[in-house]
Amino acid sequence: MATWILGMSALFHDAAVALVRDGEVVAAAQEERFTRIKHDAELPVRAAEWALAEAGIDATELDHLVFYEKPLAKFQRILVNSVAEFPRAWRSFPRAMQTWLGRKLWIAGEISRTFRVPPHKLLFSEHHLSHAASAFLPSPFDEAAILTIDGVGEATTTAIWRGNRTAPHVEPVAEVVFPHSLGLFYSAMTAFLGFAVNEGEYKVMGMAAFGRPRFMEQMRALVRLREHGSFELDLDAFCWHWHPSESFTGKLVSILGEPRFPGAPFDPTTPEGQHWADIAASTQAMLEEAVLHVARYARERVDLPNLCLAGGVGLNAVANTRLAVEGPFDQLWVQPAAGDAGGALGAALWCWHDLLEHPRVLNQRYRCDLGRRWTDAESAEILQDLRAPREQLSPQQRLNRAVDDLTTGGVIGWFQGCAEYGPRALGHRSILADPRGAGTRDRVNARIKYREAFRPFAPAVTAEAADRYFDLHTALTGPVQYMVATGTVRPEYREELAAITHIDGSARVQVVHPEHSPLFHSLLEAFGERTGMPVLLNTSFNLKGDPMVDTPIDAVAALYSSDLDAVYVGCHRVTRSERIRGGDLRD
Amino acid sequence: MGKLRRTWLKLVSPLAWSRPGAERRFLASFSETERGSAVDMLAAAELTERRDLRRKYFIHALDETRHARLFARRAGDFGAESVRARAALNDANTLQAHGIVGGRSLFERYGELEFLAFVHRSEALAVEQFGVYHDLELLDEKTDQMLQNILRDEHFHVGYSRTELERYTRSGKGADVQRALRKVFWRRPWEAWMRFSVQIGHVVTSFWMTVLYLVVVAPFKLGAARERPGFRDVPPDPRSRMTAARGQG
Known part of the structure; x- marks a missing residue:
């Protein structure tokens, strides 16, 4: 009898499901494609309905539903951070409590009721573990170092893993925790450059090519690279750890000048346009430097020639290229759904390979066409x-x-x-x-x-x-x-x-x-x-x-x-x- | 009620439109509403079992998409760029407010007949509202001209939805149509009340949570410190993997 596992990501952005039958992905889709709400974060009700119908099974036939992160661990991080940032987190604390006490703390029950899956079948992966699994388990490598870099998961923002031949296939090695985050740094700079966070990061990458990284000195003061692959952000210039809706402070403005007016036209031939392009170029170069720095440490800790990459930063194609060209690894594999949507896939595959301990069958070609089709x-x-x-x-x-x-x-x-x-x-x-x-x-x-x-x-x-x-x-x-x-x-x-x-x-x-x-x-x-x-x-x-x-x-x-x-x-x-x-x- | 609403609109609209930045705010808000409506109409076109209606819903969706773009462009003329980034951030929430709830579109939640009643009433109200703006000459010439073009589409939306409701009535479902129209009529004030209640709830909760933070959390600050930067090794979890996976923390 087949084992069915439904992986699920939701409630932050890019809700998605991935349905796995005996370790093979049979359907995967983001909820946004069904509801037409870009980056829809709601529980992926329609995507799940579709995936189950596609497989011809009922929710009762699922052996496990695996949520891509641990809600209580995330709540703990928010509480601890609110205390550590007292009193300036006074605006973000009430908002976070409303969200968490009103819904997210009870999400297990809601998932169980909504998807008609009994609580004992409900499992929880970890945010970066899901990313790591999504990167390594479908990759063509039998062993590899794994790097996950994004905004923040439960508390982790960057992590190094070892991808093994046998269970545990995905093994944690080292991590950097909130508030020091390369993903949040890039998002804050995205906001500084007048683009929407979680949406405009591609634009920063595109804009960077028009500029020269002439603000590197300032950037290196904002993101200080330390020994052993570490990095330390100037947390006085950023405020994602205590402000409910903003990500940078007056200090960043004093360093780089006024932020770009959202929606203002960008013309790189003008001095103003060149200024923004140079900031974008410096941001991009800083991210690349930091990613390379972390990757070199990953190679030190996991001495394998191949690297798997996931997490939102893994969608930065330019940084990936520099990592491949200048980095310490021979081969690179990046999960195409490197953002949170991919967490659904990682959670399901992790359950099959590491919880149920089934060996991997090396997949030389990962398929992305896993969504809806029409005859x-x-x-x-x-x-x-x-x-x-x-x-x-x-x-x-x-x-x-x-x-x-x-x-x-x-x-x-x-x-x-x-x-x-x-x-x-x-x-x-x-x-x-x-x-x-x-x-x-x-x-x-x-x-x-x-x-x-x-x-x-x-x-x-x-x-x-x-x-x-x-x-x-x-x-x-x-x-x-x-x-x-x-x-x-x-x-x-x-x-x-x-x-x-x-x-x-x-x-x-x-x-x-x-x-x-x-x-x-x-x-x-x-x-x-x-x-x-x-x-x-x-x-x-x-x-x-x-x-x-x-x-x-x-x-x-x-x-x-x-x-x-x-x-x-x-x-x-x-x-x-x-x-x-x-x-x-x-x- | 229609006359009462129209009188109310005539009284309130000049005040509302005379406030600084009103054009930008209202036009941007209309754009968001139209965009949400387009999403709902496309969902209806996909889900309807009445194949004769599918095309009308589709055309309606195209109209709403075009209106959203026209309103957004005009809002931009008034400097709405300043809210664009924020609007994009809140896009999902905005659309949620315009009909998509828990992954279910209006059509799925209401069903065909009630959805048609909803479309009819909403579009009729929009025609009335835009008509007042025109009659009172509240808008500049360019915006007014744009609104007149949009109104032509809105009249079509009112017309086809009315025709369909009449068709239901003729087929012996008159009581159902009247019930649907009543439900739609009362849902609007009910939802406004619910939104108001939620807002009040937020204010009250925010107040008490702020008090809790400033009074109760404060002493814990003494023992709390921000996490140190840098890599740290991940210690092995003493629990079995399956046991750990069953826990949320």
Whole structure:
């Protein structure tokens, strides 16, 4: 009889579930895809319902439900910190108590009732343990050092682990605890630069490429690197440990000047724009220095050649690349859902391998397409109801038409197979365009994604052609399949591939293998046959502020709400009807 | 009640719109409401079993998405950027307030008929509210023009939802329609009261928690210290892994 384990993350951000059957992941999805609330933190009711239905089981058949962290340990940290920061935590304490006494302390009961899982089946992992498990257990390494870096879990902010061949597969080695946190440092700088925390970190990374790290002296005073891999933050410049809603203090302002006005236009050609870019560049460089510093210590403590990485900081593709290139490890593997969503997966796998003590089967290729899928018949029924213009195409026709669209300057939505688990679109819920020429980038930024002009787009390229266009470090063979690392666009192609070449010549490449993603690979090949370049601009299929599309209706809504030219939903090519847009069909 | 509300709106609106920053605040708030509504309409389009209605919900969702963007853009003209970062932070909470509760959209919670009644009433109120703003010339020309365009869509929303309710009535479900409309009518003041109660609860709890913090927690400060920076080894847990996993701490 099969053993079913449901891993779950919730109540901070990016609630998600991962359903594991006898150690194999059969379904995983974030709640935001169902509720359409970006980073939805609520209990993942709908994602769980879907996952169980997908597996054809009832909640009563679950052997274990594993929550990704320990609520009481987190509460203890909040209490202890409130006391340690007395009296200046007087505003955050009442707020935290309301949240915790009102709900979070009793979450075990709520989970048990909501998901109809008896209390004895309910287990609790630890926040960083879940991250570590999500990084190591699906990785291709039989042994590895593991590094988890994020804002804060229960109390841990950074941790080193050892990934073993036998149980315990994930073994703790050393940790840094709150309030010293590299993740919170980066988030505070994100807020300083006028972007939303937990959302705008990518923008800081993108902005950094426009600047020079000329504030490194100040940054090194803010994040002091100590011996034995340690780091110490200047806690007078930050206030996440005692303020309920702000993250930096007047001291940071006295060091770096006034913070950037949220939403203010960013023009790197102006002195003001250059100033912000330089702060972003310095922030990014500081994070990279600190991550390298920690990684060197991790190598000292766990003398293994490979490193697995997870936690929110693991989504910083630029830092990952520098870690791979300059760090002390031969190979790097990053969990593509490195943020809290991935904790659901880690919790479930940890339960299977370390609590139930089942050996690992080395997985040479981790699949990200674990989310919802729609059959062509289901899509057809919905599209018919919407009466949006559509054509039904054979597989070959679909490729040909998509390439026709792309080579004539079209931007298409590509909605195929199962949705990706994690924040990256890897050719299942993607917006695709011809990468040749900067005009495409500007159009996608301004009229489709409605986002800032400075933000770069990523390329997808066939594995066979990747080296021709991009300089990719050998240590990054794994990460470049999941867009969690960057490469350098070879100088001779930078002008031609302007839409995906960032200002510093870098690109967050996705290398597509035919055996891993056959349809997407075929599309790249077909595009390459027509243009000589099997490279596409690939960005997540969502509009600004929305989660990635998850249903055919979401996809068609995005088509009608933006300047997309067509959407490919399974075998259907859907286009816009001006009549719908103009409202004439309001019969 | 409609006349009473309209009179109330006529009295209050000039005061509300004359306050500094009113344009920015109201337009940003309208944008958030429309965005939440778009989420709900898309959910309805996905979940409805009435395939003839799916398209109307879909068009309605597209309208709301467009309105959200128009309101946000206009709010931006009045300097709403200053609240954008904060709004993005609170986005999930904002949307929760506009219908998504515990992962369930309005459609799932109300069902088709009551959802239609809700749409009809909400849209009718919006038409009335925006109409008052126009009649009293509270808005600048550009905003007023934008609102007039949006009103055209809102009239469509009122119209199709009314048509559908009438269709239910003709099919012998008149009593159900009336019940749904009554429920929707009374839900609004009830939810306003509930929100008010929660706010009062927060204020009272905050007060007592602050007192608790300043009086009871204070002595513990003597023995408390901030965690030291740097790596520390993780000691082995004496409990078995399964025992530890059963605990929340």
